[in-house]
Amino acid sequence: xxxMAISLALAVPLLLSACTDPPGTDVLGTEAAALTQRLDAxxxxxxxxxxxxxxxxxxxxxxxxxxxxxxxxxxxxxxADGDGTIQGENEEGLLxxxxxxxxxxxxxxxECAEAxxxxxxxxxxxxxxxxxxxAYDAWTPSNNTMPTxxxxxxxxxxxxxxxxxxxxxxxxxxxxxxAQLHVDVSRAALExxxx
Numbered sequence: 001x002x003x004m005a006i007s008l009a010l011a012v013p014l015l016l017s018a019c020t021d022p023p024g025t026d027v028l029g030t031e032a033a034a035l036t037q038r039l040d041a042x043x044x045x046x047x048x049x050x051x052x053x054x055x056x057x058x059x060x061x062x063x064x065x066x067x068x069x070x071x072x073x074x075x076x077x078x079x080a081d082g083d084g085t086i087q088g089e090n091e092e093g094l095l096x097x098x099x100x101x102x103x104x105x106x107x108x109x110x111e112c113a114e115a116x117x118x119x120x121x122x123x124x125x126x127x128x129x130x131x132x133x134x135a136y137d138a139w140t141p142s143n144n145t146m147p148t149x150x151x152x153x154x155x156x157x158x159x160x161x162x163x164x165x166x167x168x169x170x171x172x173x174x175x176x177x178x179a180q181l182h183v184d185v186s187r188a189a190l191e192x193x194x195x
């Protein structure tokens with residue numbers, strides 16, 4: 001499926017829901033749909049990463065997951081595996097970038113996202129990403145620093161980062177398993193806002 005076809009497939013349900021929702025609910029429906037679609041896309045990337053048959057495929061999927069979380073103004077966004085293609089290309093990250101807001105800050109879901117998805121205030125995004133980078137830099141297989149990060153999507157970014165630096169497909173699969181746990185926690189945290 002081409003990127004154009006994927007874009008159209010994602011846009012049509014949003015347009016239809018905006019046309020059919022009762023007055024006053026179209027903003028909530030559109031915001032929830034955008035966030036749900038982003039979580040779905042991250043989960044697809046993590047699933048592909050977990051089942052990748054080559055390290056190159058695992059890295060491409062880890063790159064997609066990371067890009068979908070950080071967005072184009074976030075740290076590490078882009079062609080992290082160096083294959084000439086940006087996987088998970090998007091216009092707005094799940095989390096805030098260094099100078100913009102993220103999908104998890106949408107008004108209709110911000111209360112549900114506060115604890116496990118955002119993991120607190122993002123009034124200073126650069127500081128939040130610096131704290132995360134410090135945790136990524138300090139991580140070793142015998143020193144798991146990921147639990148120090150209150151944002152589960154930032155932990156997904158960490159596991160993706162470790163995969164992109166790895167020379168082992170087995171390790172990449174293990175890291176993807178950790179990332180899946182954080183996708184699950186993020187989705188569970190947001191479910192009350194989708195009801």
